[in-house]
Amino acid sequence: QKEVEQNSGPLSVPEGAIASLNCTYSDRGSQSFFWYRQYSGKSPELIMSIYSNGDKEDGRFTAQLNKASQYVSLLIRDSQPSDSATYLCVLDTGRRALTFGSGTRLQVQP
Amino acid sequence: DGGITQSPKYLFRKEGQNVTLSCEQNLNHDAMYWYRQDPGQGLRLIYYSQIVNDFQKGDIAEGYSVSREKKESFPLTVTSAQKNPTAFYLCASSMSVATNEKLFFGSGTQLSVL
Numbered sequence: 001q002k003e004v005e006q007n008s009g010p011l012s013v014p015e016g017a018i019a020s021l022n023c024t025y026s027d028r029g030s031q032s033f034f035w036y037r038q039y040s041g042k043s044p045e046l047i048m049s050i051y052s053n054g055d056k057e058d059g060r061f062t063a064q065l066n067k068a069s070q071y072v073s074l075l076i077r078d079s080q081p082s083d084s085a086t087y088l089c090v091l092d093t094g095r096r097a098l099t100f101g102s103g104t105r106l107q108v109q110p
Numbered sequence: 111d112g113g114i115t116q117s118p119k120y121l122f123r124k125e126g127q128n129v130t131l132s133c134e135q136n137l138n139h140d141a142m143y144w145y146r147q148d149p150g151q152g153l154r155l156i157y158y159s160q161i162v163n164d165f166q167k168g169d170i171a172e173g174y175s176v177s178r179e180k181k182e183s184f185p186l187t188v189t190s191a192q193k194n195p196t197a198f199y200l201c202a203s204s205m206s207v208a209t210n211e212k213l214f215f216g217s218g219t220q221l222s223v224l
Binding site: 004008041042043044045046051088096097098100101102103 | 143145150151152153154155158166168200203207211213215216217
């Protein structure tokens, strides 16, 4: 079983819709959770972090964490074509460097 | 401007050749990392370093070597033992491994085999 599971996509949503990106993980010791965005051919950039169960909102982005279900998600409201990218779910298990998922490719259709 | 500089942007390796990817940071970060990314896949950790003159193997260290003689520099050598080196290589840094919340990435090096 992979440590971090993401649907590779592409997830296609119309402009203005809500995009929902999901991630499950296997290590119950995971302490911190992050979403990185990566445009094609570019390096990843941190967009959200979440540490406790519940929701965390930042502008159009909302991260949701459920440690009991080992599930973390990212919602993007009012999706824009500029949001089209690959979104990487990333964990800090406290053991060593961060663990990256393979990413979900999001396409926002104008 | 503070940041991480990787060079070259594109690199070609011949059969049996060792090549070195450069990574320099001026963020005064203690921790540095090398990741490999294959198409459609996430980042896999090759090596990381918490302080100068110390480094640890990641998940896919075979066929690679690193050094950390200076805080600012963490070069990666892809040796001839790495039989499938074609990939996008990313260098990153953070304040420390213990507080690796935010990784700062370089712009990457695309390595291809001739």
